[in-house]
Amino acid sequence: MEIYSKAKTAIVVLGTLMLITVGITGTGAAAETKLISGGMGAPTSDATKGAAKFAEIVAEKTGGRIKINHNPGGALGTGQEQMEAVSSGTQQLFISAGSQASRLVKSIGVIDAAFLFKDFDHLERFMQSDMWAEANQQLIDQFGVRALATNWFALPRYFMSRDKFIMSVDDVKGVRTRTSSVPMYVQNYENMGAIPVKVAYPEQYLALSQGVVDLTESAANRILSTKLYEVAPFITECDMMFPQVSVFMNEDAFQKLNPEDQKILTDAANEAGIYYTKIAADAYALQREEIISKGASSNVCLKKPGRILPRKPWRQCQ
Secondary structure (H helix, E strand, O other), X not given: OOOOOHHHHHHHHHHHHHHOOEEEOOOOEEEEEEEEXXXXXXXXXXXXXXXXXXXXXXXXXXXXXXXXXXXXXXXXXXXXXXXXXXXXXXXXXXXXXXXXXXXXXXXXXXXXXXOOOXXXXXXXXXXXXHHHHHHHHHHHHHHOEEEEEEEEEOOOEXXXXXXXXXXXXXXXXXXXXXXXXXXXXXXXXXXXXXXXXXXXXXHHXXXXXXXXOOEEEEEHHHHHHHOHHHOOOEEXXXXXXXXXXXXXXXXXXXXXXXXXXXXXXXXXXXXXXXXXXXXXXXXXXXXXXXXXXXXXXXXXHHOOHHXXXXXXXXXXXX
């Protein structure tokens, strides 16, 4: 596979150097391992907080022998570039939407099919199935990428529009809609009759403010940190998808660790997933009120909490 951006050449070199374990001779001390990690979430996002917790747990349980250097906000490239970098081994970790792996194994994209799952319990049951296990094994065998943890759950994805609530699928038809380049996201909007426009995650605020697109979607707990409510104040709580974040790791880097450290990383990734899921759920009630108060000055329809729709698909704004 080809890494698209030439600007990532330095990361190739850095990733190789940081993966080298340096033994301390004459002391019998264990070797030190440094791992490069990347993510697409903003520095203040729940995903970034979860990544920090993951690094903290790993450092604590290994006595600082394994250090994770996490780079949020797409600092290491687009989702495609980082997924490919983990596959090639120039980046050891990528903490992002589980469907990022569908760039490599297409069937994994089913977890982000719009309106397919009824709720998070339904999604979790699917992710415990043999079908899901087979897709993840294919990710390891064919692309050298291991999902250390898949239990990082955000809140449902809501539509966010510049100028209207989304009352039915007809309101999406013909609308220029921001999408990532993940295949299932593009397919979702094509199925609805929208015009999907590929815009990188950190650039969607600008795209909305300039009218490049008129519609986007966001997990509820990411709306405040991205400030998307400023440029897309009509928020339709439609439970479009149930987003899930995975901790991806290069398989060669994982296999270079001893079994004890492999277990530490896997357990830490899952423990951080529990932490991430909790803060995402706990914080949103306060975030929602703050979003409403900040949007009221520019959008009459947000002056009352009732104007942001309850979490039911396609329900009309009262």
